[in-house]
Amino acid sequence: MTAAVEHDQVYAIAEEVFSAMIDGEPGYLRPWDGELPVAAEPLVAWVDVHGELAGRAAVTTDLETAHELTRALLGMGADEPVGPEDLNDAFGEVANVVGGNVKALLPTQGSLSLPVVATVLPEVPGTSLTHELRLDWRGRSIVVVVWLFQ
Amino acid sequence: MRALVIDDSRTMRRIVSAALEELGFTTLQAGDGQQALDLLESGEEVDLACIDWNMPVMDGLTFVTRVRANSAWRDITLMMVTTESEHGQIVRALAAGAHEYLIKPFTPDAIRDKLDLLGLIPAEEHV
Numbered sequence: 110m111t112a113a114v115e116h117d118q119v120y121a122i123a124e125e126v127f128s129a130m131i132d133g134e135p136g137y138l139r140p141w142d143g144e145l146p147v148a149a150e151p152l153v154a155w156v157d158v159h160g161e162l163a164g165r166a167a168v169t170t171d172l173e174t175a176h177e178l179t180r181a182l183l184g185m186g187a188d189e190p191v192g193p194e195d196l197n198d199a200f201g202e203v204a205n206v207v208g209g210n211v212k213a214l215l216p217t218q219g220s221l222s223l224p225v226v227a228t229v230l231p232e233v234p235g236t237s238l239t240h241e242l243r244l245d246w247r248g249r250s251i252v253v254v255v256w257l258f259q
Numbered sequence: 260m261r262a263l264v265i266d267d268s269r270t271m272r273r274i275v276s277a278a279l280e281e282l283g284f285t286t287l288q289a290g291d292g293q294q295a296l297d298l299l300e301s302g303e304e305v306d307l308a309c310i311d312w313n314m315p316v317m318d319g320l321t322f323v324t325r326v327r328a329n330s331a332w333r334d335i336t337l338m339m340v341t342t343e344s345e346h347g348q349i350v351r352a353l354a355a356g357a358h359e360y361l362i363k364p365f366t367p368d369a370i371r372d373k374l375d376l377l378g379l380i381p382a383e384e385h386v
Contacts, residue, residue: 184277198270209344
């Protein structure tokens with residue numbers, strides 16, 4: 110997916126996902142400035158693209174930010190508790206929409222896996238990182254990554 | 260009017276349902292195409308189905324094909340709501356019988372605009 114997908118296109122996808130689905134308006138997502146903090150409780154959601162060009166799109170953040178994303182997506186109150194099912198489903202859907210739109214940029218058609226949410230992203234042998242977007246969402250760090258499977 | 264929202268993501272079902280309810284729809288939900296077919300076969304009547312593409316058990320394209328094969332359901336308006344945004348996929352869905360196609364991510368206004376095109380916005384909702 111290296112040549113087929115440009116860094117700016119992935120950023121534009123992330124921006125659109127956050128402005129349309131999460132914030133309701135643009136302006137809350139920007140490039141992260143400086144070193145990324147180490148997440149005490151990391152959480153990652155990803156989808157795989159299968160086909161002639163195969164790869165993976167993942168969204169990584171910390172658990173607290175994933176809770177905030179879930180509240181924003183579901184229109185929940187600031188102090189409303191987030192259950193594990195809602196957390197997995199909402200955070201997975203963010204990765205699903207990002208991955209689906211990355212897939213659409215590819216020159217060949219492929220299929221998209223269902224989203225997976227875990228604390229660690231499993232390694233795939235022969236994978237090369239093609240894009241890493243370090244993002245700042247309301248002061249919280251979120252990383253969007255796209256890999257190419259070789 | 261009644262709408263059936265079909266998506267394996269409960270988050271997305273809630274988002275789509277909330278947007279439809281704002282427009283005056285009553286909503287039902289199903290987690291995949293087979294669950295949606297089961298609802299229709301049990302006698303539930305809907306005017307609109309909003310359908311995700313990638314779902315376990317039965318995907319959205321298969322659901323569209325199955326609905327279009329049954330003349331009893333010919334009046335149901337079918338709208339794909341999906342991340343599948345390649346031109347070829349859109350053509351496949353429309354050829355199978357979908358009336359409209361909405362690509363995720365979307366805003367509530369985008370849903371409203373699509374339903375307006377389909378003539379499904381109640382008159383009192385028009386500004």
